[in-house]
Amino acid sequence: MVFANCIIYVCGAFAAGIWLAGIRDWHVPTLVMLAIVLLSAALWHVQKKMQNCIWPLTGLFFIAGMIYYCQEMVLPADDISHYAGQTVIVEGMVDGVPEIHETGIGGRQLKYLINVETVKPLRSTNAVRASGKVRIYVHHKDNDKGKPAAYGNKIAVNGQLLELHGYNNPGQIDITMSLKRQGVTARMSAQAKDVKIVEAHTPFSWRERLNRWQNSIIKAMQEVMPVNDAAIITAMLFGGYEGIDKDVVADFTTTGLIHILSVSGAHMALVAGVVRWFSSRIRLGSLPSAVLAIMAIMIYAVMSGLTPPVIRSALMGLISLLAVMLDRENYAPVALAATALVMLIYQPLLLYDISFQLSLGATAGLVLLYQPTLAALKGWPAWLAGPLAVTVSAQLGVVPFIAWYFNNFSVISFVANIIILPGVELIIILGLAGVFIYTVFPAGGTVIFVLLSLITGGIVMLTALLASVPYSSVYIPSVGPAGSLVFYIVLAWVYGWRPWNIKGPRQLAGQWPKTSMLTAVMIVLLLIVANWYPHPVTVHFIDVGQGDATLVITPLGKAVLIDTGGSFGGSNFDIGERVVAPYLKHYGVTAIEYLILTHGHQDHAGGAAGVASHIKIANIMLAREDYTPAVQALLHGSHKAAIIPAYTGQVFSLDRVVFTIIHTPGGNAKGNTAAAGNEASSVIRVSYGQHSFLITGDLEAKGEEELLTKEIPPCTVLKVGHHGSETSTTLPFLQAVNPSFAVISAGYNNRFGHPHPETLARLTDKQNAIVYRTDKHGAIVFTSDGTTIVADTYVK
Incomplete structure (x- = not known):
């Protein structure tokens, strides 16, 4: 039992160490010395009494987690990412089956x-050895005659190498970190003509064979059912949302x-479960x-491509089975x-x-709470x-993660799991049977695919x-790490994991009913008061790449x-739906009082519908x-x-936060002149x-x-015009508005060269403003109580 508890403690400590190391930088030699001290203490306690070594071991794994994270973030000296920003020719082997997207x-x-x-590098005469992986995006036109590279080919790609970069906003799924976990440290975009196949040798690859087999199954399903149904069944069997209607998702x-x-x-x-029933x-x-069940899990994991999520899911299933076996x-x-x-x-x-996070949380919920x-x-x-017990247990295990990433809790899931889940499980079982039968006897598999389509349509x-x-x-x-910890502590208390004989909710209610009721009411009232009590104003400049998005939250939580x-x-990625709306929900914004579009260009209004x-x-x-179309x-x-319609001099106020349209083409309230392009921008x-x-x-x-002809008053923070282009933010204008801070909203390595060096020089050298990008x-x-103002950035 001591050993069992030790495993749980050291796992939690190791995870906590990784998390803490990701918050700030640490001096690794000092951590190593501390780890040696804790290891010595643990070994000394092992000689005396095994039980006493738990806490030194827990501390050791905590420090080890910090060291592991720090070492993981250190790249080798020859890593390809060190050439980011340069135009280079990268040569290497195609690792994995290329993904194709229309x-x-x-x-x-x-x-x-x-x-x-x-x-x-472009200006170098010789190639040098390099390591790491690069994600390369190659656009092929319909009239390109060249054959794309295949798995195992050695290719050379000419283009500008770029750092990994995503939308750096809180609550966003970190795509950059996901790529780093795969060993990818840089990216590159190229045209088909920039890719040269150096060696066309294609070694045997079970992944490529598996991909071809999966594609033949998908093609067979598409021949007898709607494309959307085929995409849904493919997702249920092999994973991935490719081709599924976004309304269905x-x-x-x-x-x-x-x-x-x-x-x-x-x-x-x-x-x-099906194998054990059979x-x-x-x-x-x-x-x-x-x-037999273990073999079935392993075969299914291989069928699904042995991707990291599949491996984790298989391991979780194997754990449960081994526990039953033993x-x-x-x-x-x-x-x-x-x-x-x-x-x-x-x-x-x-x-x-x-x-x-979700797999571990849901599995822990099922193991501990079911x-x-x-x-x-x-x-x-x-x-x-x-x-119902399965749904409640799994959902409770992941509530903080769902709150952080999605801010939505499915109330109807309790009903859906009872009504819809059996039908979904039937699709999965029939689908797997159909896949195996089609591989051996295509006609029989086709019949099952038709039946699957009918069931899928109903589902x-x-x-x-x-x-x-x-x-x-x-x-x-979103409750953050501290709120998540409180949630899990309360959950453990409710479910009976209480140290030092702490009384549970039923015991408290039975022993002190009036006091318990009064305490509960007071907690609810305090939460309501805290929610309605005026807070400082916050002004958020959201990272939307090459575009603008500014959120103002008033003292009482109203949003503009x-x-x-x-x-x-022509990208199908909807920034409004995928970036801005999640950001708003993360900060508690469920309704917008005013949506103001400075003008209709895509980079300012393209996400509005989303x-x-x-x-x-x-x-x-x-x-x-x-x-505009947007x-x-x-x-x-x-x-x-x-x-x-916006007009110059328009004013509205929310919780003493005053919004004034100080300039818009078209003149005053009676004006009806239409402007176009950047000239239409409201200020x-x-x-x-x-x-x-x-x-x-x-x-x-x-x-x-x-x-300037209107005697514009000074400001504390200037959102720099046109993403910091050289045609904006002139020196006379800067001198007139005299900002202490300047914010430039621009995309990483954008093709326009924003912000322009001359604009940056005017802001820093001439104006002495603190510039954020x-x-x-x-x-x-920016957070302000009306007297003080403080700036905070997501990337430190």
Whole structure:
């Protein structure tokens, strides 16, 4: 028992050490010395009494976690990322089967993962050895005649090497960290003509054979069913959302069934359960049936490609089976902790992986909470109590993670798991059977595929119906690490894990009913007061890449959003839906009082429709210009919002935060002149107490000259016009507004060269302003009580 507890403690300590090391930099030699001291203490205690070594070991693993993380973040001297920013020729082997995506703008994009062997900078005469992996995005036009590279080919790619870079905002899934976990340290974009196959030798690859086999199955399904149904079944069997209608994904998310669209522990448990049921029908013994179930899990994991999430899911399933085989279900928590510890030792950065977090949290919930939850439902029908206990246990295990990443809790999931999940499980079992039968007997497999399509259509319709139920999902706020710790402590207290004989909720309510009731009421009242008590004003400059998006949250939590960012080049990535709306929810914004678009360009208004589809908007304020496609898309879906044309001198106030349109083409309230392009940009002044923010959109020199004729007042923070281009932020304008801080919203390594060096020089050398940039600092948040003002950045 001592050893079992030790495993759990050291796993928690190791994870905590990794997390702490990721917050700030540490002096590794000092950590190593401390680890040696703790190791010596642990060995000394082992000689005296085994039980006394738990705490030194726990401390040792805590320090070890910190050291592991620090070492993981150190790149070799020859790593390819050291050449970021240079134009180079990278040569290496194609690692894995290239991914192909239709772009929708004439052609397709291929994603290669390259194991780098050499690199040759543009001005160098010789190539040098290099290590690491590069993610290369190659655009092939429809008329390109060259054959794409295949797995195992050695290729040379000419282009500019770039650092990994994502949207640096809190609550966002960190794609950059995900790539680093795969050993990818740089990226590159190229055209098909920039890729040369050096050696066409293609070695045997089981992954390539598996990919070809999966593609043949998918093609067979597409021949007998709608493409969307085939994509859903493919996702359930092999994982991935490719080709699924986004409304279907949204419905599965709302109903809490989104995990079904990727291979998870639930899939492994289902496969194992079916195998064990079948084994019991043919009267196999307990041990043979468990062995057969283990083999089934391993085969399914290989079929799904042995991706890291699949491996983790398979391991979780194997843990449960081994516990049953050994009649040691009580040791499941220890086995889970040991598995997590081994995974983190192998790859410390897994701690930051959303798939790992959700898998571990859900499995821990099932292991620790299922039996007490089932006992609490004693007297309920078995067909209802079992699924409900599973859902409650798994959901409670991941609530803080769902709050941090998604801010939505699916209330309808309890119903969906009872009504829809059996049908989904039938699809998975029939689908796997159909896949195997089609491989041997195509005609028989085709019949099963047709039946699967009919069932899938019914499941999709039923899921959409449940998702449309009012309040089927509710907003939950992000609570952060401290709030998560409090949640799990309270959860443990409620479920009976209480040290020092602390009384539980039922004991307290029975012994001191009035005091308990009064305490509960007081806690609720304190939370309500804390929520409604005025807070400082916060102004957020969101990292939306090459675009603008500014969020103002007033003392009582009302929100004003100025611009929404937007994607370029026909990309299907909706910044409003995928970046801005999640950012708003992360900060507790579920409704917007005013959405102000400075003008209709894609990089300022392209995300507006996506935001409006997820966040309720009361008023939309538009510049006086011809409506662009981005604005038309917004208006097409925002029927309930009031549309307000912007005019110079327009003022509104929210919680003593004053918003003033100090400039907009079209003149005053009676003006009806329409401007176009950057000249249409409205300029908004946001004032609170002694401080003010000047939001200038894409205002250029001509507009700045016009502003100067109106005796524009100074500001504390200037949102620099046109992403810091040289045609904006002139010296006379800067001298007039005299900002202490300047914020530049620009995309990393953007093709426009923003911000321009001359603009930066005017801001720092001439004006002496403190400059923040979203491409370097990520999201930038200013907090002010009206007297003081403080800036904080996501990237430190």
